[in-house]
Amino acid sequence: MAKKYKKDLTKETRGKGSGGLLIPAGLFIGMGIGFLTNQLVAWMFIGLGAGFLGFLLYESFRKKK
Numbered sequence: 001m002a003k004k005y006k007k008d009l010t011k012e013t014r015g016k017g018s019g020g021l022l023i024p025a026g027l028f029i030g031m032g033i034g035f036l037t038n039q040l041v042a043w044m045f046i047g048l049g050a051g052f053l054g055f056l057l058y059e060s061f062r063k064k065k
Contacts, residue, residue, distance in 0.1 A: 019058035026051025 030047015034040035 019055050019062065022054040022058060023048070023051035026054060 026047040027044060030043040034043030
């Protein structure tokens with residue numbers, strides 16, 4: 001029974017992209033720019049918004065295939 005569950009779990013996760021990494025990547029890029037320009041909070045929000053927007057675009061184009 002456990003083997004069947006394991007196979008079903010792998011079928012569900014197969015073909016999933018790594019678009020969720022765009023959110024923390026945007027946040028870290030925003031933090032880096034924020035530290036350089038001495039405006040950390042503003043650039044963190046910009047990076048976070050860009051990460052969510054990138055994730056949205058990634059998922060919308062991935063589902064069209």
